[in-house]
Amino acid sequence: MKLQTPVDAGRCPVPVTYEDKITVLGSCFAAEMGSRMEGAGFDVCVNPFGTLFNPVSVCNSISRLASGIPFREKDCVEIGAGDRRICSFSHHTSFARPGAEEFLAYANGVLAEASAFWKESGKVIITLGTAWVFRHVESGEIVSNCLKRPAAEFSRERLSVDQIVALLLATVRSYPDKQFIFTVSPVRHLGDWAHGNSLSKATLLLAVDKVCEAFPGRAAYFPSYEILLDELRDYRFYAEDMVHPSVQAADYIFERFMEAALPLSEKDRLEENRRALLASRHRSR
Numbered sequence: 400m401k402l403q404t405p406v407d408a409g410r411c412p413v414p415v416t417y418e419d420k421i422t423v424l425g426s427c428f429a430a431e432m433g434s435r436m437e438g439a440g441f442d443v444c445v446n447p448f449g450t451l452f453n454p455v456s457v458c459n460s461i462s463r464l465a466s467g468i469p470f471r472e473k474d475c476v477e478i479g480a481g482d483r484r485i486c487s488f489s490h491h492t493s494f495a496r497p498g499a500e501e502f503l504a505y506a507n508g509v510l511a512e513a514s515a516f517w518k519e520s521g522k523v524i525i526t527l528g529t530a531w532v533f534r535h536v537e538s539g540e541i542v543s544n545c546l547k548r549p550a551a552e553f554s555r556e557r558l559s560v561d562q563i564v565a566l567l568l569a570t571v572r573s574y575p576d577k578q579f580i581f582t583v584s585p586v587r588h589l590g591d592w593a594h595g596n597s598l599s600k601a602t603l604l605l606a607v608d609k610v611c612e613a614f615p616g617r618a619a620y621f622p623s624y625e626i627l628l629d630e631l632r633d634y635r636f637y638a639e640d641m642v643h644p645s646v647q648a649a650d651y652i653f654e655r656f657m658e659a660a661l662p663l664s665e666k667d668r669l670e671e672n673r674r675a676l677l678a679s680r681h682r683s684r
Contacts, residue, residue, distance in 0.1 A: 406622055406630045411660040413522065413578040413619040417441060417668055420520040422513075424460060426452050426528030427643070428584040428623065433524075435653045440672035444520070447513030448543065449491020452528035452588075454563045454606070456543035458570045459489065461523075465574070467514035469507040475499040480547040488535060488542040523577050526623075528584040530558045530602040531591055557599065563606035571614050579618045580660065581607045585627035585652075587642045600624065621659060623652050 415421060423433035423445045433445030448460045474487045484495040485502040494509075496502040532541045533553040545553055571579055583603045588596050604624070611618045627636065627644055636648040644652070657669060 404629045404632065406625045408622055408626070408655055408659040411580065411619050411621060412616055413580050413660070414662055415441070415522055415524075415580070415660040416662055417665055419522045420444075420516060421522045421524060422464070422517055422520045423524045423526075424451060424457050425524075425526030426450060426584040426586060428528070428582075428586050428649075429524065429526035431644070431649045432526070432623075432653055432656065435649070438672075438676050439657075439669055444513050444516040446491075447509050448489055449493045451491075451543050453530065453532045453541070453543075454527055454558065454566050454603070455532055455541040456489075457525055457527065458566045459541075460543075461517075461570055461574075463489070463510065464514050464517040467511065469510060470503055472499055472503070475502060476546055476548070478546045479549060482547060486544070486546055488540060488544065488546065491544055492546060521577055522580070523574075524580045524582070526582050526584050527603045527607070528586060529588050529591070529596075530563065530599040530606075531588070531595070532556055532558060557595075558602065560602050560605045560609070563602065564609045567606060567610045568613060571610060571618055575617075578616075579614075580621055581611065581618065582621045583607065583624040585624045585644055589642060621656055623656070626652050626655055 417440065419442065421436065421441055421443045423429050423436065423443055425446070427450050430446055430450060433443055436443045437445065447464070451457050451460055470487055470489070474489065475485050476487055478484050478486055478492065478495055484497055485499045486492055486495040487506065490506060494502065494506055496505055533545050533555055534541050536552055536554055542553070583600055588599065591599060607620055611620050627648055631648050631651065636645050637643065638645050661669060
């Protein structure tokens with residue numbers, strides 16, 4: 400009796416090794432996987448702008464990492480809804496600080512370190528969350544975060560497959576020294592309702608597939624979305640909000656990713672690092 404629909408992830412054509420410097424960008428699921436990689440001893444830089452959901456924001460962040468151009472006072476935006484802290488449309492609100500000077504010092508400090516890491520990074524893992532974007536009406540800029548600003552300041556649109564393909568192709572093409580692993584976040588964006596979420600995820604999946612076809616050996620897809628929705632098709636694998644994966648589900652997907660991407664010769668090192676991490680957590684209690 401089969402009680403699951405197994406998802407065959409195969410061997411990832413872009414390996415991830417302990418010798419790599421790995422940049423991890425994208426949605427909150429990217430942070431989940433990145434933190435697990437860091438805990439397992441990999442050399443990673445995870446979301447140096449905070450959580451990024453849409454492909455435009457991810458590609459813009461890569462351009463900023465490559466250029467290293469610091470943020471300036473003109474980039475500072477006051478968070479709405481009475482918050483009044485300062486952030487930017489390029490960052491998650493976790494970067495917000497009480498004043499512009501403090502925000503710029505923090506954001507540019509993180510940027511400088513991440514930009515240096517990017518230049519040496521050979522592997523890039525990108526987790527895309529949604530094809531829906533918010534455009535700031537006054538500037539025309541697609542933002543990473545609306546910062547609780549009034550809804551009237553933004554227009555909302557869904558990127559097309561062709562738009563996302565063009566963005567991702569240009570990004571992969573611009574950095575021939577790097578290999579890319581794409582995945583689509585299994586986190587459901589129910590603010591778009593169920594149908595809107597399905598359209599969004601389908602758009603991302605179609606776009607990533609075209610990019611991987613265009614760059615065999617340099618771009619690969621890992622099926623985290625399919626593993627949660629098909630193989631772990633049960634609400635016990637979701638957190639209490641019924642939207643995010645549970646800790647158990649995220650652990651399982653990380654294990655599957657290691658099976659697909661880590662060379663067999665490094666499995667023992669992974670297990671040693673895991674045991675050391677568990678022991679350190681036990682001692683800290």
